[in-house]
Amino acid sequence: MNWRNSLRHERPEVIIEKASSWPRTNSRFSQTTAIFLRSNMPNEALSVASRNSEFDQNNYSAWYYIYNISGENTVRQNAKENLRRLDPRNAAYK
Numbered sequence: 032m033n034w035r036n037s038l039r040h041e042r043p044e045v046i047i048e049k050a051s052s053w054p055r056t057n058s059r060f061s062q063t064t065a066i067f068l069r070s071n072m073p074n075e076a077l078s079v080a081s082r083n084s085e086f087d088q089n090n091y092s093a094w095y096y097i098y099n100i101s102g103e104n105t106v107r108q109n110a111k112e113n114l115r116r117l118d119p120r121n122a123a124y125k
Contacts, residue, residue, distance in 0.1 A: 043067070043075045051082055061092045073100050084113070091117050 050063040060083035067076035077100045083093035094117065098110035115124040 043072060047075065047079055047082075050079055055086055057083060057087055057090050057092070060086065060090075061096075064093075064096050068096075068100070076100055084110075088113070089117060 046063060046066075050059050060079055064076045064079045064083065067073070067079060076096065080093050080096035080100065083090055084097060087093065091114070094110045094113040098107055098114060101107050101110065111124055114121070118124065
Protein backbone atom coordinates (compact mmCIF):
# COMPACT_ATOMS: atom_id res chain seq x y z
CA MET A 32 0.00 0.00 0.00
CA ASN A 33 1.32 3.43 -0.89
CA TRP A 34 0.80 6.80 0.83
CA ARG A 35 -2.20 7.87 -1.25
CA ASN A 36 -4.01 4.58 -0.62
CA SER A 37 -3.23 4.83 3.10
CA LEU A 38 -5.36 7.99 3.26
CA ARG A 39 -8.42 5.77 2.85
CA HIS A 40 -7.62 4.03 6.13
CA GLU A 41 -9.12 5.28 9.33
CA ARG A 42 -6.04 4.45 11.39
CA PRO A 43 -3.69 7.41 11.76
CA GLU A 44 -0.74 5.10 12.49
CA VAL A 45 -0.93 3.66 8.98
CA ILE A 46 -1.04 7.12 7.42
CA ILE A 47 1.91 8.35 9.49
CA GLU A 48 3.92 5.23 8.65
CA LYS A 49 3.31 5.64 4.92
CA ALA A 50 4.00 9.39 5.00
CA SER A 51 7.38 8.60 6.55
CA SER A 52 8.27 5.82 4.12
CA TRP A 53 10.53 6.08 1.10
CA PRO A 54 10.63 8.29 -0.85
CA ARG A 55 10.26 10.97 1.80
CA THR A 56 9.17 14.37 0.59
CA ASN A 57 8.37 17.65 2.30
CA SER A 58 5.20 17.84 0.27
CA ARG A 59 3.91 14.51 1.55
CA PHE A 60 4.69 15.44 5.16
CA SER A 61 2.98 18.84 4.79
CA GLN A 62 -0.09 17.39 3.10
CA THR A 63 -0.41 14.74 5.80
CA THR A 64 -0.10 17.38 8.52
CA ALA A 65 -2.82 19.48 6.86
CA ILE A 66 -5.10 16.43 6.53
CA PHE A 67 -4.76 15.65 10.23
CA LEU A 68 -5.46 19.27 11.15
CA ARG A 69 -8.60 19.33 9.01
CA SER A 70 -9.66 16.09 10.70
CA ASN A 71 -9.25 17.70 14.13
CA MET A 72 -6.29 15.47 15.03
CA PRO A 73 -3.66 17.94 16.30
CA ASN A 74 -1.48 15.36 18.08
CA GLU A 75 -1.04 13.35 14.89
CA ALA A 76 -0.46 16.55 12.90
CA LEU A 77 2.25 17.63 15.34
CA SER A 78 3.89 14.21 15.11
CA VAL A 79 4.10 14.42 11.31
CA ALA A 80 5.27 18.05 11.37
CA SER A 81 8.02 17.07 13.82
CA ARG A 82 9.15 14.27 11.52
CA ASN A 83 9.20 16.77 8.68
CA SER A 84 11.40 19.18 10.66
CA GLU A 85 13.80 16.31 11.44
CA PHE A 86 13.84 15.31 7.77
CA ASP A 87 14.53 18.87 6.57
CA GLN A 88 15.47 21.50 9.13
CA ASN A 89 15.08 24.23 6.52
CA ASN A 90 11.44 23.49 5.79
CA TYR A 91 9.40 26.55 6.68
CA SER A 92 6.00 24.81 6.64
CA ALA A 93 7.16 22.17 9.14
CA TRP A 94 8.26 24.80 11.64
CA TYR A 95 5.13 26.87 10.95
CA TYR A 96 2.87 23.92 11.77
CA ILE A 97 4.86 23.08 14.91
CA TYR A 98 4.68 26.69 16.07
CA ASN A 99 0.92 26.88 15.55
CA ILE A 100 -0.02 23.42 16.85
CA SER A 101 2.21 22.90 19.87
CA GLY A 102 1.05 23.96 23.30
CA GLU A 103 4.46 23.60 24.94
CA ASN A 104 6.36 26.86 25.33
CA THR A 105 9.79 25.31 24.76
CA VAL A 106 8.67 23.63 21.54
CA ARG A 107 6.96 26.83 20.33
CA GLN A 108 10.07 28.87 21.17
CA ASN A 109 12.31 26.48 19.23
CA ALA A 110 9.93 26.61 16.26
CA LYS A 111 9.82 30.41 16.46
CA GLU A 112 13.63 30.59 16.42
CA ASN A 113 13.71 28.40 13.32
CA LEU A 114 10.99 30.48 11.62
CA ARG A 115 13.02 33.60 12.42
CA ARG A 116 16.13 31.95 10.98
CA LEU A 117 14.30 30.97 7.79
CA ASP A 118 12.41 34.27 7.39
CA PRO A 119 14.35 36.96 9.24
CA ARG A 120 12.29 39.86 7.86
CA ASN A 121 8.94 38.52 9.03
CA ALA A 122 7.84 40.79 11.88
CA ALA A 123 5.54 38.11 13.31
CA TYR A 124 8.54 36.13 14.59
CA LYS A 125 10.64 38.97 16.00
